[in-house]
Every structure is written in structure tokens, then in C-alpha cells.
Amino acid sequence: DAGVIQSPRHEVTEMGQEVTLRCKPISGHNSLFWYRQTMMRGLELLIYFNNNVPIDDSGMPEDRFSAKMPNASFSTLKIQPSEPRDSAVYFCASSKDTEAFFGQGTRLTVV
Amino acid sequence: AQSVTQPDIHITVSEGASLELRCNYSYGATPYLFWYVQSPGQGLQLLLKYFSGDTLVQGIKGFEAEFKRSQSSFNLRKPSVHWSDAAEYFCAVGAHGTASKLTFGTGTRLQVTL
Secondary structure (H helix, E strand, C coil): CCCCCEEEEHHHHCCCCCCEEECCCCCCEEEEEEEEECCEEEEEEEEEECEEEEECCCCCCCEEEEEEEEECCCEEEECHHHHHHHHHEEEEECCCCCCEECCCEEEEEEE | CCEEEEECEEEEEECCCCCCECCCEECCCCCCEEEEECCCCCCCEEEECCCCCCCEEEEEHEEEEEEEHHHHEEEEECCCCHHHHHHEEEEEEEECEEEEEEEEEECEEEEEEC
């Protein structure tokens, strides 16, 4: 398996624009997580899906952030409108039991 | 709420020297504990995990960790560090019922001198 695949790897966008980050989990995994990594806050969980259903979105910072998982092989994290403070590395991870496998992340820069 | 503390932000060791990275957790029940490593520009890779049983856990790349309930600790060790071990190391605790839903510590950056 190719592992968790995230796209794009790097994204630079202007403040106010919509940004969509994409994730393809490992086939057969039924849990999917979105994390954000910043220098100030470290790694924080944004949202957790189980069997394509959002279970815990308490980490989503505000209404500008939304996440979907339309099927078992695809998830998106959307920021609209984006702000400079959203600049971070966003990781997607998937699991089928106790181990989470991470993608290589998307480095988002909002200017 | 569960939490993880990694008291050392940055550690420097010489190649060939031993290594110990500290991790303390706060959790109401028997914890699921993990150590992950992150190389620059990369995602996180699992080094080892503890759920129950033997408190000394062996992982990949020659790493081990010891769970000490009395000290709420899960320190990572390696007897002899290689230059390629330079990276950032994260300790994490899994949520009850969903072990892979992780709360991370702030990480320890390891520098290895030759």
C-alpha cells in the first residue's frame, strides 16, 4: 500500500481565499484523523471520522474550517476564508485498530 | 482530560552515546502510550506502543520504552545513538475506546553530534 496520501504537499494562498486539502487513507482503514501542527500549539487534533462519519470535531478552530469524508477512500479539509494564522502543516492519519499511520502533510502558507 | 508532557524541548547527544527522552502523561485509566518520530519535512512514524503487559516495550530502530505507572512516565531510550536518529520525537496518549485518537506532547528535538 502507498500509505496515507495527502495533496497538495505545499499550498500558498492569499488571505481570504478558499483552501482545500485532500487525503486518501490506507485502504481498509475505518478511522481518519486531521491534525494541525504549528510551532505555538504543536500537534492538535482537528477532527476524527469513523466509518466516514464525523465523531469528534471539537478541535476544529472555528466555522471557517470544515471537513468531509464522502467515502472510505477520500477526505477533505476546507478553510474558507483563509487567514494568515491558519498557516501550518496539516496532517491526515488513518487507522484500523490501534496504530495511526500519518501522511506526509500539507504545508499551508496564507499570505 | 488526558495530557502529555515532554519536559525537554531540545537534547544534544554525541553519536554512540545513550539516549533517554522523557515523557509524563496524565490519564484516568490504563493509558495507551506511543512514541512517534518525525524527520524534517516528513510525517510521523510510529516507533513503539504500550497497551498492557510487559512494561518494557521494544520498538523499531533499536528504541525501547518503559512504562512506569507509579511515575506516570513512558521514557524512550536507545543504548547507542546514530547520526540518522536526529529528528523530533513525540510522545502521545491514545483516547479510551479509540486508541489511535492521539493527544501529543510538545515534542523533543534530538540533535546528534559526530
